[in-house]
Amino acid sequence: MKIIDVASRLYHIPPTVPWEDATHRVANLEFIITHVTTDAGIVGAGFAYTTGIGGSAILALIDDYCRTMLVGQDPRQIERLWSFLYGQLHRSGTGGINTLALGAIDIALWDIAAKWYDVPLFRLLGARRDSIPTYGSGIDLFLDSDALLNQVDGFLAAGHKAVKIKIGRDNAEEDLDRIVAVKKLIGPTRRLFVDANQRWNVADCMIRLQKLGAFDLGWIEEPLHAEDIRGHADLRGFVALPIAVGESLYTRHQFADYLKANAVDVVQADVCRVGGISEWLKIANLSASFHRTMAPHY
Ligand SMILES: [Mg+2]
Numbered sequence: 001m002k003i004i005d006v007a008s009r010l011y012h013i014p015p016t017v018p019w020e021d022a023t024h025r026v027a028n029l030e031f032i033i034t035h036v037t038t039d040a041g042i043v044g045a046g047f048a049y050t051t052g053i054g055g056s057a058i059l060a061l062i063d064d065y066c067r068t069m070l071v072g073q074d075p076r077q078i079e080r081l082w083s084f085l086y087g088q089l090h091r092s093g094t095g096g097i098n099t100l101a102l103g104a105i106d107i108a109l110w111d112i113a114a115k116w117y118d119v120p121l122f123r124l125l126g127a128r129r130d131s132i133p134t135y136g137s138g139i140d141l142f143l144d145s146d147a148l149l150n151q152v153d154g155f156l157a158a159g160h161k162a163v164k165i166k167i168g169r170d171n172a173e174e175d176l177d178r179i180v181a182v183k184k185l186i187g188p189t190r191r192l193f194v195d196a197n198q199r200w201n202v203a204d205c206m207i208r209l210q211k212l213g214a215f216d217l218g219w220i221e222e223p224l225h226a227e228d229i230r231g232h233a234d235l236r237g238f239v240a241l242p243i244a245v246g247e248s249l250y251t252r253h254q255f256a257d258y259l260k261a262n263a264v265d266v267v268q269a270d271v272c273r274v275g276g277i278s279e280w281l282k283i284a285n286l287s288a289s290f291h292r293t294m295a296p297h298y
Contacts, residue, residue: 001116003075005037006067008059008104019139022168022199026139030055032100034062036108038075042115046108048100048272049298061089061101070105075112082106082278095250099275106276125281135193137164148178149185162191162218168199172208179215195221198248202231209239219244219266219295232263244268247297251275255283259290270297 011031019026030050037043048058066085073081085105089098114121136155140148148165155163165182167175175194183192194217200208205223212220219242224231226248236243246268249255258264267287271280284294 001038001040001042001074001076001112003036003070003073004039006034006062006070006105007037008032008034008062010055010059012055018142020142021139021166021195021197022141023197024051026051028052032058032062032104034104034108036070036075036105036112038112040116042112044075044108044110044112044115046104046106046111046276048104050100054097054100057097058101058104061097062104065089066101066105075109076116078106078109078113078278081109082275086275095254095273095275099250099279100272103272103274103276103279106278107271110277121277125277133162134160135162135164135191136160137193137195139166141166141168145178145181149181152182152185156186156190162193164193164195164221166197167194168196172211175208176211179212179217183215191218193218193221193244195244196223198222198225200224202228202234205231205235206238209235209241212241213239217241221245221266221268222248229257229261229263232258233261236263236265242266244295246270247273249274252279252282252286255286259286259292264292266293266295268295268297272298 013029013031014027030052032048032055034046035043069085069088085102089102092098110121114124117124136158138151140151143151152163163182163186165178169175186192200223202224209220221244223235232243232245242265244266245258245264247270250273255267269280269283271277274280274283287294
């Protein structure tokens with residue numbers, strides 16, 4: 001089997017109202033859908049996404065640069081193709097739009113493999129579990145209390161046993177009010193996670209987190225800037241609350257740095273951002289060797 005074409009399309013999908021977390025306003029989601037066509041009649045679909053920046057650059061990397069490297073290759077040699085493409089893309093940077101482009105291709109190659117072997121992807125990957133726990137979450141920092149509780153109600157109605165909400169308002173009391181209200185709604189048996197989207201520095205964060213200790217939260221997500229590994233390690237020594245990080249990391253090397261520094265409890269690798277399923281699995285194995293839990297970001 002050989003690859004005969006690679007072609008992508010970029011879709012802009014605005015949310016009904018712009019979403020806001022503690023650091024970003026999302027007025028436009030971008031989805032890059034990549035189709036890898038083979039001479040066996042199998043077409044693999046992969047995708048990347050952004051929260052509003054870089055979509056056309058990702059599409060150009062895939063269709064203008066990677067396409068010619070892929071045509072004529074056997075799509076089942078995923079590991080070889082991944083390594084080759086990563087080596088080429090690395091000439092213009094390590095992670096970011098490069099690994100997003102690579103991720104769309106890698107996901108399409110796994111799709112081809114699953115179709116070729118005629119099994120669902122989870123079966124092809126080894127299928128450790130038959131089901132996984134889920135949580136409901138939204139980009140909801142801008143919602144008032146009624147709208148937030150309404151959204152959480154929807155998550156519970158959909159069957160989620162846990163919920164994640166955004167925090168990081170300017171006024172710390174407003175964060176606490178939101179947590180109290182949601183805890184009351186979901187009751188004592190369901191878990192609540194909170195996400196600050198890199199809002200604070202270590203000193204601000206320690207003040208904020210002291211007040212959260214009483215709420216039995218499942219984790220605090222991205223409390224500090226994603227590049228502040230030392231800060232996350234310091235924070236872990238200061239609070240009992242598990243720290244979740246990973247959606248803003250783009251390579252296995254960045255995850256290794258976090259793990260070696262004892263700076264993360266819950267690893268949230270994003271399959272698109274890290275370069276696809278192949279790299280996600282390596283990060284999962286790396287995390288397992290440090291006895292850390294994975295909670296995929298996407
Ligand atoms: Mg997050």
